[in-house]
Amino acid sequence: xxxxxxxxxxEVFEDIEDECAYSPPIFLEWKxxxxxVIGLIVALISIVHNSLLFYTFSTSTVLRKRNLTYLMWxxxxxxxxxxxxxxxxxxxxxxxxxxxxKLLVLWHDYLRTAxxxxxxxxxxxxxxxxxxTVERYLQSTADNRTLKLFQILATxxxxxxxxxxxxxxxxxxxxxxxxxxxxxxNCTGFSSMGLAVVPMFGESMDVVWRFFIRxxxxxxxxxxVLAYFNAAIVMNVRRTDRDQTVKALVLFITVGTRGEVTRxxxxxxxxxxxxxxxxxxxxxxxxxDIIIAFWETINIQxxxxxxxxxxxxxxxSSFLPIAACALRLPIYTINDRQIRVEVxxxxxxxxxxxxxxxxxxxxxxxxxxxxxxxxxxxERLWPKNEPTPKLEHEMTQLWTKSTERLG
Numbered sequence: 345x346x347x348x349x350x351x352x353x354x355e356v357f358e359d360i361e362d363e364c365a366y367s368p369p370i371f372l373e374w375k376x377x378x379x380x381v382i383g384l385i386v387a388l389i390s391i392v393h394n395s396l397l398f399y400t401f402s403t404s405t406v407l408r409k410r411n412l413t414y415l416m417w418x419x420x421x422x423x424x425x426x427x428x429x430x431x432x433x434x435x436x437x438x439x440x441x442x443x444x445x446k447l448l449v450l451w452h453d454y455l456r457t458a459x460x461x462x463x464x465x466x467x468x469x470x471x472x473x474x475x476x477t478v479e480r481y482l483q484s485t486a487d488n489r490t491l492k493l494f495q496i497l498a499t500x501x502x503x504x505x506x507x508x509x510x511x512x513x514x515x516x517x518x519x520x521x522x523x524x525x526x527x528x529x530n531c532t533g534f535s536s537m538g539l540a541v542v543p544m545f546g547e548s549m550d551v552v553w554r555f556f557i558r559x560x561x562x563x564x565x566x567x568x569v570l571a572y573f574n575a576a577i578v579m580n581v582r583r584t585d586r587d588q589t590v591k592a593l594v595l596f597i598t599v600g601t602r603g604e605v606t607r608x609x610x611x612x613x614x615x616x617x618x619x620x621x622x623x624x625x626x627x628x629x630x631x632x633d634i635i636i637a638f639w640e641t642i643n644i645q646x647x648x649x650x651x652x653x654x655x656x657x658x659x660x661s662s663f664l665p666i667a668a669c670a671l672r673l674p675i676y677t678i679n680d681r682q683i684r685v686e687v688x689x690x691x692x693x694x695x696x697x698x699x700x701x702x703x704x705x706x707x708x709x710x711x712x713x714x715x716x717x718x719x720x721x722x723e724r725l726w727p728k729n730e731p732t733p734k735l736e737h738e739m740t741q742l743w744t745k746s747t748e749r750l751g
Contacts, residue, residue, distance in 0.1 A: 364531035368440050371655055380437040383429065383663050386670050390426040393673035394419040400683075400690045407686055413501045414476035415676070417508075421469040422669035428462035429666050433659075445533060452525045452537050459523060463516035464509075466665070470566035471508035473626060477573045480619050484580040515558050518544060522554075555641050563637050567630055574623045581616060618679040622672065629668035632661040 369375065401407055401416035431454065439447045475497075482494035497504060524542045528535060543550045636657055639647050647654055677684040 364528065364533075364535040366534045369655070370651060372437075372440055374656070375437045375659060376441045378663070379433050379659055380441065383666065384434050386663070387426040387429045387434070387666050390666055390670035390672075391423055393670055394422040394426070396687060396691060396694075397673055397676065398423065399694075400687050404686045404690065406682065410682075411498065411501065413505060414472045414479075417505055418469050418472050418476075419672065421465040421472070422672060424461055424465040425469065426666055426669055428458045428465070429662065431458040432462060433662055443534075448534060448537060452539075455525070455539070456520055456523050460517060460520040463519045464512045467512035467516045467562045468509050470562065470570075470626075471511055472505065473623060474566055474569050474573075475504050475508060476619060477570055477577070477623055480616060481573045481577050481580070484577055484616065512562075515562050518553075522550075559637055559641060563630075563634065567627065567634055570623050571627055574620060574627070577616060577620060618676060621675050621679065625668045625671055625675070629664040632657065632664060636661055 397419040398416060401412050401419065435447065435451050438444070439451055479494060479497050482490045482497065485491070521544055522542055524540050526538050526540045528538070545553060636647075673687070677687060
């Protein structure tokens with residue numbers, strides 16, 4: 345074999361070695377602590393919290409009368425978001441940290457499905473939160489036209505939920521077809537498998553679809569809408585505080601006793617405060633993702649030239665929504681006594697059913713009696729004949745007319 349053939353063979357083997365060279369991700373120890381440990385714990389807490397919330401909202405006869413449909417489905421989305429975070433982010437870190445090829449193969453097998461479910465549920469939760477915020481804003485205004493629109497939305501919440509999931513499926517479901525698992529037959533070990541982005545509509549159209557249409561609809565639009573309506577709700581609540589005396593008088597005439605007036609007003613105030621806190625948590629959790637998405641859209645090359653910064657920011661931006669999901673249950677229970685009582689009662693019921701051999705470990709007779717008394721108190725404070733949206737609309741109309749006469 346002459347020297348030219350030998351040099352050619354050496355160059356081929358060098359190219360193969362370069363292609364098959366495995367380099368672990370940077371900041372692997374940081375990823376193991378932040379994602380593999382802290383992220384896993386927070387995601388598990390989020391799964392438990394939101395599973396309990398979804399079960400409580402869907403089975404509690406008391407809470408079903410309050411039309412907490414959006415919050416129930418948001419909790420359901422949060423469960424899948426947290427599960428997908430563990431399946432995508434945590435398992436990837438464990439694969440690199442423990443150098444497990446079997447775990448790598450398993451991760452590549454389910455990655456496309458988990459990635460698609462994660463994107464769909466994230467967008468669905470954002471759209472559902474938008475719908476709940478817009479509805480609460482319409483309810484907090486004293487304008488007849490907005491109240492009519494609120495009445496329409498309140499009576500068609502099921503269709504709104506369906507539209508939210510349908511929009512998420514349309515804009516995020518294509519992620520499944522945009523990712524492909526590729527194999528390198530000349531390589532072994534970690535270098536033998538990888539991911540590739542598959543163009544769906546052509547290179548130019550893919551850029552328009554992924555970085556403009558989809559990001560604007562699913563990332564920038566929800567953030568802007570929630571920021572605006574969240575601030576508008578706070579301003580409306582502050583503005584209507586000075587009119588509470590007149591409204592209380594009208595409610596007293598139309599609804600009944602003073603206790604029922606106070607109950608209705610405090611309930612609306614608690615729900616509004618709870619929603620404002622949830623939306624604020626969403627905005628804080630997604631502000632970093634908004635910055636990264638905007639940077640990627642404007643100049644992704646400059647971001648890729650800073651791999652250390654990109655890695656840390658990506659890990660933090662992926663963790664913050666999971667932390668916001670885990671905080672849903674504390675926010676609901678702190679602001680709403682009725683939700684707190686029902687969640688505690690359902691939790692005690694589940695523990696009792698799961699621990700049939702020793703039901704007194706966490707839910708003894710005294711505790712169950714206390715929860716039963718709380719339930720009776722809850723039913724006394726929130727009786728079955730709750731004011732319907734139509735009655736609330738009529739009461740607000742009377743209040744508006746009274747303020748116009750006094751003004």
